[in-house]
Amino acid sequence: MIVLDAPIQQDKIIDLLNGYNKDDVTFKFEKKQGIKLFFSTNQSDLDAAAEIAKKAIKAESWGSVLYFRAQAAK
Amino acid sequence: MNALIQWLEKYVVPIATKIGSIRWLVALRDAFITTMPATMAGSIAVLLNAFFRDIPTQYGWTGFVTAMAPVVGVNSQVWTGTLAVIGLIFAFTWGYNLAKQYDVEPLTGGIVTLGAFLMSVTQSYTITLTKALPKSAAKILTDSGAAVAGKTVTGWGYFNFNSHFGSAGLFTAMIVGGIAGALYIMLTKRNITIKMPDSVPPAISKAFAGIIPAVVAWYVVGIITYFFTDATGAAVVDWIGKTIQAPLLTLSQGYGAVLLLTVLVQVFWFFGIHGTNVLGPVLDSIWLTAQLANVNAQAQGKALPYLWTRSDFDMYAWIGGAGSTLLLLIAIFVFSKREDERTVAKLAIAPGVFNINEPTMFGLPIVLNPIYAIPFVVAPVVMVTIAYFAITWGWVSPVSIQMTWVMPPFLNSFLATSLDWRAPVLQLVNSVIGFAIYAPFVIASNNIDPESLN
Numbered sequence: 001m002i003v004l005d006a007p008i009q010q011d012k013i014i015d016l017l018n019g020y021n022k023d024d025v026t027f028k029f030e031k032k033q034g035i036k037l038f039f040s041t042n043q044s045d046l047d048a049a050a051e052i053a054k055k056a057i058k059a060e061s062w063g064s065v066l067y068f069r070a071q072a073a074k
Numbered sequence: 075m076n077a078l079i080q081w082l083e084k085y086v087v088p089i090a091t092k093i094g095s096i097r098w099l100v101a102l103r104d105a106f107i108t109t110m111p112a113t114m115a116g117s118i119a120v121l122l123n124a125f126f127r128d129i130p131t132q133y134g135w136t137g138f139v140t141a142m143a144p145v146v147g148v149n150s151q152v153w154t155g156t157l158a159v160i161g162l163i164f165a166f167t168w169g170y171n172l173a174k175q176y177d178v179e180p181l182t183g184g185i186v187t188l189g190a191f192l193m194s195v196t197q198s199y200t201i202t203l204t205k206a207l208p209k210s211a212a213k214i215l216t217d218s219g220a221a222v223a224g225k226t227v228t229g230w231g232y233f234n235f236n237s238h239f240g241s242a243g244l245f246t247a248m249i250v251g252g253i254a255g256a257l258y259i260m261l262t263k264r265n266i267t268i269k270m271p272d273s274v275p276p277a278i279s280k281a282f283a284g285i286i287p288a289v290v291a292w293y294v295v296g297i298i299t300y301f302f303t304d305a306t307g308a309a310v311v312d313w314i315g316k317t318i319q320a321p322l323l324t325l326s327q328g329y330g331a332v333l334l335l336t337v338l339v340q341v342f343w344f345f346g347i348h349g350t351n352v353l354g355p356v357l358d359s360i361w362l363t364a365q366l367a368n369v370n371a372q373a374q375g376k377a378l379p380y381l382w383t384r385s386d387f388d389m390y391a392w393i394g395g396a397g398s399t400l401l402l403l404i405a406i407f408v409f410s411k412r413e414d415e416r417t418v419a420k421l422a423i424a425p426g427v428f429n430i431n432e433p434t435m436f437g438l439p440i441v442l443n444p445i446y447a448i449p450f451v452v453a454p455v456v457m458v459t460i461a462y463f464a465i466t467w468g469w470v471s472p473v474s475i476q477m478t479w480v481m482p483p484f485l486n487s488f489l490a491t492s493l494d495w496r497a498p499v500l501q502l503v504n505s506v507i508g509f510a511i512y513a514p515f516v517i518a519s520n521n522i523d524p525e526s527l528n
Contacts, residue, residue: 005436007346008083035346035442062087065094067348069436 002027002050006057006068007035013068016060017053025052038073046072079442082345090347097175099355101168102248106358108167109160110478113366116157117476119149120373124475124492128375153373158235160366161243165191165251172255178262182284186258187251189288190295194250194310195238198230236374238311241366245319246311248359250299254291261287319363323380326360329462332382336391336458340451343396346441350396357384365473372474372492381465383473388429389487389497390461390504391454395431398453400483401508402446403434405516412520428480445519446512453511457504470496 006013010032017027017039027039027049043049054070057063093099126142126149139146156163166184173183203225207215212222220229233239238246261267267283274282299310306313325331335353342349350357365383372378394400403426406419418437425433440446464470471494477486483505487497 005439005441007442008079008087035436035439061095062091065087065090065347065352067343067346067351067435067441069432 001030001073002039002041002046002053002070003073004037004039004050004053004057004068004070005035006037006066009062009066010037012060012062013037013057016056016063020053020056022056025049027053086345087347090342090352094348094352098172098252101171101175103351103354103358104171104174105164105168106354106362108171109163112156112160112163113369113476114478116153116160116373117369119152120157120369121475121489121492123149123153123373129493150373157240157366157370157373159239160241160370161247162188162191162239164244165247168247168251169255169258172252173259176259176263178259179280179284182280182288183255183258186284186288186291187247187255189292190250190254191243191247192233193292193295193299194246194314195243196234196309196311197232198228199232199234201227203227238309240370241363242315242319243311244359244363244366245322246314249314249318250295250310253298254295257291257294258284258287261290266290322360323364323367326364327380327382329459329466332387332458332462333455336387336454337451339387340397340454343435344441344447344450357387361387365476368472368474369476378472378474381472382462385473385477385479385486385490386461386465387458388477388479389473389483389490389501391458392429393457393483393501393505393508394426395429395434396454397431397435397440397450398457398505398508399431399434399440399450400426400429401453401505402438402440402449402512402516405509405512409513409516410520412522415516415519427482429482430480445515445522449512449515453508456511457508460504460507461500464500470494470500 004013014029014037018029020027026042030038030040039053041049050070050072057066123146127139127146130138166188169187170180170184173180206225207222215222215227220227262283267286270279270282302310335356339349339353342352361384364380365385368378368380368383392398403419403423406415410416415438418433422433422437435441440450465472471491473490474492475490477490484498484501487501488495491497
């Protein structure tokens with residue numbers, strides 16, 4: 001599981017990562033807890049998966065201006 | 075809170091997104107960021123020369139300064155190749171990043187804007203003497219490439235390195251380079267290029283593809299700069315410097331501009347928008363230009379031209395990161411009875427010393443946390459006000475050395491002001507005030523159930 005601390009544009013983040021399928025990396029939205037969005041992933045390296053998620057969001061025009069954090073859920 | 079988020083997403087985020095996705099602004103921000111190795115190397119050289127030359131000279135240690143002459147000379151060389159020509163370096167990085175934003179060959183883009191910039195600066199000198207030179211003296215000058223006609227000595231091939239290649243040339247590089255870059259990109263995008271067969275190696279193919287757009291861009295700029303100088307008698311760089319760069323930088327020195335920028339960045343951060351990223355083009359093109367002018371003035375022993383520069387925000391308003399969150403962490407250690415906050419503070423204090431505050435911003439969290447909204451905005455506003463007037467009234471020296479933003483508080487201001495001890499004292503005063511502003515909110519947060527924030 002990875003967690004994103006993202007206060008705004010949560011719906012867009014969920015849509016983006018739910019539909020993400022690149023280089024056999026996928027994410028699935030699991031739950032929302034305040035500003036935290038939890039996603040499961042098919043990757044075993046959660047830090048790398050969090051980095052991929054962050055890059056995918058930053059690559060979007062609406063995501064490039066966001067201030068958020070992506071990391072492996074503990 | 076949900077209504078506020080919806081309002082933000084509807085009205086504020088699209089504006090921030092719009093600003094953040096304007097390719098020219100992104101390229102401008104990235105062009106300044108790309109010059110960082112040069113600005114840091116130059117600043118280190120200026121700082122070292124302060125240790126080896128400027129400060130010992132103030133104390134009359136001439137023997138030491140003489141002995142250190144080779145070290146000073148090496149530092150001066152480094153400064154000459156970096157900060158002294160930062161306008162020239164930026165002229166390249168600007169075109170490179172602009173072309174990159176539009177997915178056209180960036181190296182050619184950099185070359186185009188660099189060439190355009192060089193067309194905007196003076197390339198010759200004219201000296202009018204009070205009386206004609208003796209033949210022998212005139213011969214020495216003509217042998218060295220100058221032309222002597224009566225009382226006038228002219229020479230071609232001499233860029234005014236000192237006046238045009240440093241920070242004074244930055245706006246010219248932006249404007250003239252922007253014109254050339256736009257033409258290069260537009261023509262390339264419209265495929266007005268020489269196309270080579272697929273069998274030609276990519277490097278050669280790309281170079282050929284750039285020929286027509288680059289030639290057109292340079293000729294347009296060449297025509298503009300030639301006729302402008304012919305009509306006005308002034309180099310384009312001097313005109314832009316006087317009519318655009320200087321007034322804009324003067325405007326940036328007002329309290330209103332400094333305050334507005336501080337408030338905007340804080341509000342953006344609080345709502346989860348990358349404040350310094352979105353406003354980076356303004357921060358860098360205005361206040362970083364002012365800072366580079368100061369560093370170059372310091373290197374040459376001149377008076378510092380600007381009071382408020384880019385690093386002042388980091389040093390006096392954003393101690394430990396945006397919102398001066400390092401002071402909040404200290405307030406938590408002193409006053410907080412909440413285990414969750416104390417745990418985050420323990421984890422966040424080490425990166426906070428280096429002005430990295432993501433663990434604080436998202437760990438507590440501060441982002442969208444109504445408890446800390448007020449101090450998060452108010453503390454930097456009060457601190458920036460105190461620092462602004464302390465510097466304006468001459469109590470603390472302006473920045474004369476560029477510091478990287480991860481330099482810890484107190485050390486950063488001491489070094490950035492060429493070792494003015496009053497700068498860390500000002501930071502200490504600001505820290506105490508920032509701590510006092512955060513403290514009541516930390517105490518208030520003791521009564522809040524952490525689960526209610528979720």
